Amino acid sequence: MWRLTLRTTLARRARLALTLLAVVLGVTFATGGLVLTDTSTRLLDDQFRTATAGVDLTVRDAVAFDSAMGVEVARDPLPADLTARIATVSGVAAARPQVRGQGLLEVDGTAVVPSGTSLLASWTPAPMGSFTIRAGRPPAADDEVVLDEDTARGHRVRLGDTVTVRATDTARLRVVGLAGFGDRGGLPNSTVALVTLPSAQRLLRLGTGVSEVAVVAAPGVAPDELRDRIGAAVGVDYEVATSRDIAAAGAATVRDQLSWLQLVLLALAGAALLVGAFLIANTFSIVVTQRTRELALLRAAGATGGQVLRSVLGEALLVGLTASTAGLALGVAAATGIRNLARVFGVPLPAGGLVLTSRTVLVAFAVGVLVTVGSAVGPARRAAAVAPVAALRQAAAARTGRIRAVAGALAAAAGLAATAAVLAADAPVPLLGVAALGAVGGLALLGPAITPALVRLVGRPLAAAGVPGRLATDSAARTPRRTAATALALALGLALISYVAVLGTSVKSSVRQTYAEVITADHLVESARNEMLGGLSPAVYDRVSRLPEVAVASRLRYGHWRDGDMTNALTAVDPATLPRVTSLHLTAGSLAALDGGGIVLAEHVARDRGLAVGNDLSMTFSRTGTRTLSVVGLLRDGDARALATDYLIALDTFARNYSEEMDASVLIRTADGTDRAAAERAIKAALADTPTAQLRDQAAAVAGRTQAIDQVLGLVTVLLMLAVLIALLGITNTLALSITERTAEIGLLRAVGMTRRQLGWMIRAEAVLVAALAGVLGIVLGVGFAAATVRALGRDAPTVLAVPTGRLLVVLAVALAAGLLAGLLPARRAARLDVLAAIGTP
Structure with missing residues (x-):
C-alpha cells in the first residue's frame, strides 16, 4: 500500500500542486516569523554585549525599575567624586566616568534625524569603550568630534569637516575620526557623536556630573564579588550591575518594543495556515470523491478500510513533508523580505545575518505535516468507508448531514451569545475572539446547507447576464460542500482585512473627534519623531511662550510608573494654563488642586479601582520609589484620551519624581488680533534652532498620534x-479539479452548441461567483466583529464606529478581479478538452 501511495501521489502530482503551494506558503509565513524573531533577538543580544565588552561592572544612579513600555528610564547624574571613591575599592583595576545623552547632528545646515537615537557620548578608549577608530584619531580637544562610520558615509562627511551637535547646548565641532561598533559601521538606525568628557558635560549641562562609571575588575577578582564590594562602598543610592545583566536588560527593553511584531506574524501565520487547512481539506475531499471507483476496486481486490485510510493519509503526509521542506527554505528568504517590509512601514529592525534554530525547523515540519494530515483525516475516513460495490456505479452526490447542520447552528449561536455577552455586560473583550471562532466554525459546518440559497442570491447578476452565468450559478449551487469550503477560505482572509480596516479607521476617527472637541489650541509644537516621552527641549517652551504673538503656551510631559506588575503612563500638565488651550470636563474635583501634589483620574479608572476624590493612589516611580498621591479630580474618559493617558499630575509633581526634562507637546493660543500667518512665521522663527520641533495644526497633530496605528495596520x-493569495489558489485548485469531475458534462455542453468562449466564461463566472460570495461573507463578518469590538472598547472611552466604505468596496473589487484571474487556467483547460473524448468519459 505504501508503494501504491507513492505511485498515486507522483502520478497525480499536478492535482496536488496548488494544495502543496498553499501549505508551502503557510509554513513560509510561520517560519519567516520565527526566523525574524530569533534573528532580531540574537542581533540585539550581540549589540548590547558589544556595548558592554571590556567592562565588568557599571555604576549608575539607583532606580525602582529600569524600563517601561520598551523605554529605558532616565537616571540622575553621578557626583564627580564617585569615580575616585570606586577606584579605591579593593579589586578595581580601572574606573572611568562616562557621559551619554541625546545630541542631534546637523550636516551642512541640515538636521540628521534617524528613526532611532541621536547619541552623544564621551569617548572611552579600548578596552573599556565599545567604539573603535576606523579612520583618523580620537577626540582630544573640546571642539573635536568622532562620528560613526555609517553616518559619515551616508551624509558624505569627511575628516576635517565641521558639523553641529545640538544637545542641551549647541556647538560646532570638527570631525577628527570615524568609529565603528563591533564589526558594524555604527548603531542601527542611529547617529553617534563621540566627544571628550568635558565637552559632553558642557553640551548636556551636567556640570561635573557623569552618567555612569565603567569598572574593570583586577585579574583574579570575580565581577559578582567586586559588585558586592563596590555596593558596600558607595551605598544604596547607587546601582552596581554586571555587564552581562546590563546587556540582557538593554536587549530585553528593545525586544519589548518589537514583541508586538512577533505576535502579529505568528497570528497571521495561523490565519494563513487556517485558510490553507480549508483548501487542503477541500482538495482531498474532491480527490476522494473522484477516486471513489478506484478506491472501491482496491476494496474489492482485498484492501481493508484501514489500508485505504493509511493510503490517503500517507498521500497527505508526503505532501506535508514536501511542503514543510520547501516552506522552511522559503521562510528563511521571507524573513529578509518581511524585515525590509517592516522598515518600509517605519518599524526598524536590526540588520545582520539570519538565524535558523532547530526549534524553527521542528515547528516548520510540525506545522506543515500536522495541518496537512489533520485536514485530510475527514476525507481519508470517507475513503475508508467506500464499499466495494461502489465500483459498479457512479458516486452519489454528497449530502449535507442533519447532524452537521445542527452542530453548525449551535456553534454560530454560541458565537452570537458570546458577542452579546461582551456588548451587554462587562465580559472581557477577548471573549470576542471566542465568538469569532464560534462564528467561523458555525459557518464551516452550516456552509453546505446555506450555500445554495446564498449562491443563487449573489449570482443573480451573473444569471441575468446569459446562459454561461446561469450555468455557473447552477454548478456552484449543485456542489454546496465544495463551494462553501472554497468560499470560506477566501472569506476568512477578507474578514481579517475588513476587521483591521474598520477597527483602524474607527480608532483614528475617535482620536480625531475627541482631540478636536478637547484641544482648543490654535497651534501645537511637537517632535517630528513622535517620541514616546517627548523630544522637545524645554527651550522650545521658553522661546515660544515669550513671543508677543502668543497669548498662552501650555506644555505636556509624559512619564511611566509601575502599578504592581503592570506599567502605566501619565501626563504632566500645567493646571494654570491648560484650561486656556483645552476644553476639559471634570465630573468631580478640580484641576487646580493638582498643584498640591495630587492626581486626576479618568472616570473609568476611578470606577474600576473603586476610587473617589479624596482617596489615595499608591504609585511607584523609577526615581523616587513608591509614593501616595491623593485623587483630586475625575476627568471625562474622552478628555483623558485626548491628553493621551488616564492619569494627570502637575508639572511640579513630575519634576519631583522624574529625571526626564523633555516636553512632549506645547499647546499654543495666539494673542487676540494676531494674524494666523504672522503667528506661524513668528513661531517657526523661534523654532529655527531646534530642527526636530515641528509646528502643527490639529490635523497634523492627530496624524502624529495615529502614525503608529497606520504603520501597524499597513503592515498587517x-x-x-498572503492569506488571500492562498485562498485564491484554492479557487483555482477547486475549479481545476472539478474540470476532471465534470468532463462528461463539459463535453455534452460543447456537443449541444456551447462555444469554447462561452465555456471559458462559464468557468470564469463560477470563480467570480465564489469570490463574490466570499467577499460578501468576509466583509459582513469583518465589519460585524469590528463593530462589536469598537462597541466594547467604548466602555472605557467614547469610540465611534467608522466604516471605510470606499476601502471595503476596493477590497471587494480586488477579490472579484482576483477571482476572475483564478478562473483563467481552469477555463483554459476546460476549453481545450476534446469533445468526443469528453462525452465518452465515464
Missing part, C-alpha cells in the same frame, strides 16, 4: 494578503 494588511 499587506501581510494578510
Whole structure:
C-alpha cells in the first residue's frame, strides 16, 4: 500500500500542486516569523554585549525599575567624586566616568534625524569603550568630534569637516575620526557623536556630573564579588550591575518594543495556515470523491478500510513533508523580505545575518505535516468507508448531514451569545475572539446547507447576464460542500482585512473627534519623531511662550510608573494654563488642586479601582520609589484620551519624581488680533534652532498620534494578503479539479452548441461567483466583529464606529478581479478538452 501511495501521489502530482503551494506558503509565513524573531533577538543580544565588552561592572544612579513600555528610564547624574571613591575599592583595576545623552547632528545646515537615537557620548578608549577608530584619531580637544562610520558615509562627511551637535547646548565641532561598533559601521538606525568628557558635560549641562562609571575588575577578582564590594562602598543610592545583566536588560527593553511584531506574524501565520487547512481539506475531499471507483476496486481486490485510510493519509503526509521542506527554505528568504517590509512601514529592525534554530525547523515540519494530515483525516475516513460495490456505479452526490447542520447552528449561536455577552455586560473583550471562532466554525459546518440559497442570491447578476452565468450559478449551487469550503477560505482572509480596516479607521476617527472637541489650541509644537516621552527641549517652551504673538503656551510631559506588575503612563500638565488651550470636563474635583501634589483620574479608572476624590493612589516611580498621591479630580474618559493617558499630575509633581526634562507637546493660543500667518512665521522663527520641533495644526497633530496605528495596520494588511493569495489558489485548485469531475458534462455542453468562449466564461463566472460570495461573507463578518469590538472598547472611552466604505468596496473589487484571474487556467483547460473524448468519459 505504501508503494501504491507513492505511485498515486507522483502520478497525480499536478492535482496536488496548488494544495502543496498553499501549505508551502503557510509554513513560509510561520517560519519567516520565527526566523525574524530569533534573528532580531540574537542581533540585539550581540549589540548590547558589544556595548558592554571590556567592562565588568557599571555604576549608575539607583532606580525602582529600569524600563517601561520598551523605554529605558532616565537616571540622575553621578557626583564627580564617585569615580575616585570606586577606584579605591579593593579589586578595581580601572574606573572611568562616562557621559551619554541625546545630541542631534546637523550636516551642512541640515538636521540628521534617524528613526532611532541621536547619541552623544564621551569617548572611552579600548578596552573599556565599545567604539573603535576606523579612520583618523580620537577626540582630544573640546571642539573635536568622532562620528560613526555609517553616518559619515551616508551624509558624505569627511575628516576635517565641521558639523553641529545640538544637545542641551549647541556647538560646532570638527570631525577628527570615524568609529565603528563591533564589526558594524555604527548603531542601527542611529547617529553617534563621540566627544571628550568635558565637552559632553558642557553640551548636556551636567556640570561635573557623569552618567555612569565603567569598572574593570583586577585579574583574579570575580565581577559578582567586586559588585558586592563596590555596593558596600558607595551605598544604596547607587546601582552596581554586571555587564552581562546590563546587556540582557538593554536587549530585553528593545525586544519589548518589537514583541508586538512577533505576535502579529505568528497570528497571521495561523490565519494563513487556517485558510490553507480549508483548501487542503477541500482538495482531498474532491480527490476522494473522484477516486471513489478506484478506491472501491482496491476494496474489492482485498484492501481493508484501514489500508485505504493509511493510503490517503500517507498521500497527505508526503505532501506535508514536501511542503514543510520547501516552506522552511522559503521562510528563511521571507524573513529578509518581511524585515525590509517592516522598515518600509517605519518599524526598524536590526540588520545582520539570519538565524535558523532547530526549534524553527521542528515547528516548520510540525506545522506543515500536522495541518496537512489533520485536514485530510475527514476525507481519508470517507475513503475508508467506500464499499466495494461502489465500483459498479457512479458516486452519489454528497449530502449535507442533519447532524452537521445542527452542530453548525449551535456553534454560530454560541458565537452570537458570546458577542452579546461582551456588548451587554462587562465580559472581557477577548471573549470576542471566542465568538469569532464560534462564528467561523458555525459557518464551516452550516456552509453546505446555506450555500445554495446564498449562491443563487449573489449570482443573480451573473444569471441575468446569459446562459454561461446561469450555468455557473447552477454548478456552484449543485456542489454546496465544495463551494462553501472554497468560499470560506477566501472569506476568512477578507474578514481579517475588513476587521483591521474598520477597527483602524474607527480608532483614528475617535482620536480625531475627541482631540478636536478637547484641544482648543490654535497651534501645537511637537517632535517630528513622535517620541514616546517627548523630544522637545524645554527651550522650545521658553522661546515660544515669550513671543508677543502668543497669548498662552501650555506644555505636556509624559512619564511611566509601575502599578504592581503592570506599567502605566501619565501626563504632566500645567493646571494654570491648560484650561486656556483645552476644553476639559471634570465630573468631580478640580484641576487646580493638582498643584498640591495630587492626581486626576479618568472616570473609568476611578470606577474600576473603586476610587473617589479624596482617596489615595499608591504609585511607584523609577526615581523616587513608591509614593501616595491623593485623587483630586475625575476627568471625562474622552478628555483623558485626548491628553493621551488616564492619569494627570502637575508639572511640579513630575519634576519631583522624574529625571526626564523633555516636553512632549506645547499647546499654543495666539494673542487676540494676531494674524494666523504672522503667528506661524513668528513661531517657526523661534523654532529655527531646534530642527526636530515641528509646528502643527490639529490635523497634523492627530496624524502624529495615529502614525503608529497606520504603520501597524499597513503592515498587517499587506501581510494578510498572503492569506488571500492562498485562498485564491484554492479557487483555482477547486475549479481545476472539478474540470476532471465534470468532463462528461463539459463535453455534452460543447456537443449541444456551447462555444469554447462561452465555456471559458462559464468557468470564469463560477470563480467570480465564489469570490463574490466570499467577499460578501468576509466583509459582513469583518465589519460585524469590528463593530462589536469598537462597541466594547467604548466602555472605557467614547469610540465611534467608522466604516471605510470606499476601502471595503476596493477590497471587494480586488477579490472579484482576483477571482476572475483564478478562473483563467481552469477555463483554459476546460476549453481545450476534446469533445468526443469528453462525452465518452465515464
